[in-house]
Amino acid sequence: MTPGELFLQQLLNGLTIGAVYALIALGYTMVYGIIQMINFAHGEVFMVGAYLGLTAVLSFGLATPATGGIARLIIVIGIAAIGCGFLGLLVERVAYRPLRKAPKLSVLITAIGVSFFLQNAVMLGFGAQDRYVPEMLPVRHWGGGTVSITPMQAVIFAVSFLLMLGLQGIVYGTQLGRNMRATAQDPLAAKLMGIPVDRVIAMTFAIGSALAGAGGVLFGVYYSTINFHDGYLTGLKAFTAAVLGGIGNLPGAMLGGLLLGLLEGMAAGYISAQWKNVVAFAVLILVLLLRPRGLLGERLAERA
C-alpha cells in the first residue's frame, strides 16, 4: 500500500464518521440558533436512535444481508428518526419549556440531568454491555484492491448528504423554515408577527433529534456494536463540530462535522490512536478561545 493509498483510506474513514458528526451537529446548531441553549442531552438522543435502530432490526427480523438490504436500512433509519423526533419533542416539552425564562445555569443543569437519565434508562433497559448490531448490507470491498470503501460507508455518505439537503430545503423553502429563521432572529418580533413560537421551537427540537436518530442508526450499523456510553463522547465531539463550523450556522455544522472527523482520523492514523479524543477537545477549546464564531459563523453579540 503506497503512502498515497494509505492517506486516501484514512481520508475516507475520517470523512465517514465526519458525516455522522455532521448529522448530530445540525441538531445542536439548530437548537442553539433558535433559543441559545446548549442541549447537553442531544448526544443521548443520538444514542437512543442507535438503540431504536437495533430494536427495529431485531424485532422485525430485518437483518438479512440480501438484496433489498438498503431498503430495509432506510426503513430502520426512518423508524429511529421518527422515534427520536418524538423523544426530542417530549424532552423539550417536559424539561426545557418550563425553564424558558430561567437562568442559563438551571437549563444547563437540567440538560445534564436529562442526559444522565436517558443514559441510565437505556442501560437499565438494554444492559450495560455492548450490544451487537447485525450487518444490514453485504460486506464487500469496492475500490482498487488496497483502498476500499464498503457499501455501508457509501450509504452513510449518501444518506447524510440527502438529509442535509432535505434540511436546507425545509429551512429555506417552507413556511416552517421561515418561521424558524424568524424566531432565531428575534423571538419577540416573531411572536408579534403571529408566529407560533412555542410550536416552532418544538419542531426545531423534533427535526434536530430526528437527524441525530438517523445518525445513530448509521453509527450503530457501521461499528456493529453500540453501548449506552456512546452518546456522551460522540455528542461532545458533534458539539465541537458545531462550534467549529459556527454555532447557529447550518452549513457550518456540516462542514465542522466533516472537518472534525477528518482531523480525528488523521491524528489517530498518523500520530497515535490513544490521543484521538484529545483532538476533539483541543479543537473545541482552541475555537472557543481564538475564534468563537467558528469558521462560517457571524460575529456573536455579547450577551450576559
Next chain:
Amino acid sequence: MPNPFRRVTAFFLLSLLAGCGKAEPVVKIGFVGPLSGDQAAQGTDMLRGSELAVEQAKTKEPVIPGYKLELVSLDDAHSPAQAVATAKRLAADGDVLAVVGHLNSSCTKPASAIYYEARLLHINPVSSNPEISRQKFDTFYRICATDDLQGPAGTRFAIERLGAKRIFVLDDMTTYGRGLANEFMGAAKKAGVEILGHEGITQGEKDFTPVLTKIKGLNPDLIYFAGMFPEAALLLKQRQKLNIPAKFLGGDGLFEPALIDLATPEAAEGMYLTTLGGDIHQLPTAQAFVQAFEAKYGHLGAYSSYAYEATNLALEAIRRAGRKDRAAVLASMKEMKRYDGILGAHTFDSKGDTSLRTIGIYTVHKGKFQFVEAANL
C-alpha cells in the same frame, strides 16, 4: 433555615443507627469481579463458579462450626478505582475471612495491597500479570499461570505453527494487556522475529480503523492483541472490513463466547488465542464440576472453573483454621503444602503462585472455540 438542616442531620444519624445491631454469627467469603459494564459476561461467569462452590459447601458440614457461610459479591466494573473501593469495603467487614478476585490485573494489583494491609487472605483466580505476585504480599495467592509464560508461549506458537515473521502488536494499555504484550515482544525479539510496531488502544474505544489502516499499510503476517474481548471483537470486525490478510492471535482475555457473537463468526473464523490452562473438558478431575455447572447454568465460560477452585481453596484454608480469625486463616493457608483441586494438584511458591501452569491454544472454527493444543512451555 434551621429546618432543612435539622431534617438532614436527623436523616443522617438515623441511617447510621440503622446499620447497627446485626448479631448473626456468619462467616463470609468476598468475591469481586466486573459484574457490570462490557466485561460483565466474564465476571458473571466467574461469580457463578464461586456461587457453586459455596452452595456445595453449604450442603456439607459447616466450614466453621456454629457459623453460617455467606458469599458477598461486589462489582468492580473493571475499574481500578472501584476495585480499591470494594477492597476497602471487604477489608472493613469483620465477617470476611477471605477474598476471591479480581478478574483484571489492573484491579487485582491495587486491591491486593489493600488486602495485604488488612491481613486478609486474597486468592486470585485469573489475573495473570506476574507483577502482582512480585510484590511479595504474604496474603496473595494465585491459582493460574502468569503472562511471563503466556506471552512467550504465544510467540512460540506464532513462529512455529503460524510461520509469522513480521508481527504488529496491539494492547489495551491495562496492566494485563501492556504486560502481556511486553512479554510477547520480549520473546519475539529473542527469536529474531520482526516487530513492525507496537501501539496501544483505549478500552471503550470503538473506532480502530485508523490504526488498522496503518497496520494494513505495513503488511504484517500476524496481528497480536493483548487485551479483552470487547475490543478484540471490534478489531476482528474492522480487520475484516478493511480486508487485512494478516492472521490474528490474542491472549486469554479473548476467551469468551461473547467475542464470537460480537465479532460475528465470519470475522472471528480462523483466529487464535492463548489461554491459561488446557481444555477443561479433557481434565478428569474437573468433570464433576463441569457437569454440576452445566446442569445449573447451562454453558461453561472461561473463568468459572478458576473461581470455583479459588473459592474452594479459600474454604479449605478457613476450615483448617477452625476459627473466625483472619490471622489463623492466613497461617493455615501458608501451612498448606498441597491442594488437590479440580485443576490438579497445586503447591504454592514463596510469591504465592501455583505450580500448576499450563497454557492452551484455541482457535475459532465455525462460530465456536476449538482446542488446538497445549502450548509448549
Next chain:
Amino acid sequence: MKRAVLLLLLFLLPILDPNPYHTEILSTAALYALLALGLNIIVGFVGLLHLGYAAFFAVGAYTYALLNLHLGWPFWVGLPVSGLVAGAAAVLLGLPAIRVRGDYLAIVTLGFGEIVRVVVTNLEDWTGGPNGLMGIAHPSAGPLRFGVEARPYYWLLLVLAAVTAWACARLRRSRIGFAWLAVKEDELAAGCLGVDAIRMKLLALALGGCVAGLAGCVFAAKQGTVTPDTFDFIQSMMILAMVILGGLGSVAGAVCGAVILSVAPELLREFAAYRMLLFGLLMIVLMRVRPQGLFGSR
C-alpha cells in the same frame, strides 16, 4: 456555640460507633464536603460554572503520589504542595477560560477536565497510564495509625473540611467576598465600581483548586492507589450537584449537599444500578421545583 457542639459530636462519632465500615462512609462524606466547599467558591461565590473540577482533584492526588513514590516526600510535606500545585493548575487552565461567557465557559472547563484526564491516562511513563500509581504512603502522626485504622483519616478530613468551611464563611463576609458577589451579580457594573473581575475570578479559581488539591492528596494517601478513571466528568458533575443541591453560595449547603449525595448511594446499595437515573431525575426536578437548593436564596 451550636456549631462547636456539632463539630465535637462529629469528632466523637467513630468512637461511639466503632464499625470501620461506618467510619469509611463518614470519611467519604467528609472528603466530598471538602470538595464541595472548594467548588462552591468557584461556582457559588463568583458564579463561574465549572464542569471540570475533578481535574484539580486529580492534580492534587497525582502530585502527592509522584512526590511520594519518586522523591520519597512524606505526606505532611506533600499536602501543602499538592494544594499549591492544584491551585496553580486551576489558575493556568482558568486564564484562557474566564474571558468566555456563560455556557461556553462551562463547555471549556468540561473540555479541560477531559483533556487532563486523557493526558494523565496516556502519559504512562509518568502517571502509570490507565493502571495508575500504587504504593502511596500513608501519613504518620504519633499514635494515630493511618491506614491500619479508619478513624485517623476521618479526623484529618473532618479538620480540613471544618477549617475550609470556616475560611469560606469568613471570606464571604470579607471585602473579597463582596467583590466576588459583585462580579457574580453584574460583572460590568462591578468593573465600573473598580472591581478587577479577572483577578477576582482567578483568585476564586486558585482557592477552589487548592482545596481540591488538598482533598486529592488525602485521597491518594488513603486509597494507596490513584487511577485516572476516578477523575472523570461524572465525578465533576457529582461535586457540582452537591453544591447545587445545597444551594449555590451557601457554605452549610455545600456540606449538606455533599453529605446527602455521598451517603445516599451507600444506603441505597440495592438501587446502585439506578443511581445515575435518580441523580438525573434529581437534577431535573430540583431545577424546576427549588433551583436555589436547600440553603440558597433567590
